[in-house]
Amino acid sequence: MKDNAILVVVARFLIPLMMLFGLYVQFHGEYSPGGGFQAGVLFAAAWILFVFIYGLDTGLRIIPPRVIYVLACLGVLLYASIGMLGVVLGGHFLDFYPLLEAPKAAQQAGIILVEFGVGVTVASVVMLFFLLFARRRADSEAAGLDPDAADDVEADRQ
Template structure:
């Protein structure tokens, strides 16, 4: 892997921009194309590129599997928690209107929270899956 100096330099330059684009897709998803799933996949792709360039162990120092498991669980809990919060506030499950005094503001808050939960879950599960298969390839 040490003979791919140009790829590593270009990768180090591009990976932060890929992550920034994922954040843009995440938080622009309620106004246009995008959202949690797409952002999660884009964010995970930055770590896939890092793994391909620097190896599984190097990337797992940045994003250990135990942290990814916590993040994936937190994303699911955030999604479900928004639904439970709307129930406790007198609405239906995932009825965002009750999250704020203005129904439009409630919709905005609910969509951002749910899509953020989806993004966290998708990114961390994609990374865990990739690490599982990539680590088996390095051991062989």
């Protein structure tokens, strides 16, 4: 799609705005609706739009698959470690009060870190799902198969 000048210009304008709004949703989530899940989907959608415009190879040069897998693991690890930190310090799982002296500051710091872990995990997993579907289609096309026809054959079997 990078031959279509209108789509390229709109994407160049829209992708940074999507990421900026994702940051807003991520770090404003403890005060209003939103948070890690919604922000993760916004970041993944920005990357997917980039891939639609510039191609999968370019998208994977920006964020390689290995980095996506590492981010998925780090997000889960951050969530779990913040939760377990409350247990280690004498509270319950995801109990943020033992983290800092001031209870309100502890609650805010804990939820921000947990939501950041959720956001990183959701963004990377959505990107991985997209990557798996895109590679399946590319493999089908490389094998000389029509990917749409293969899906129709599978649907007829069921």
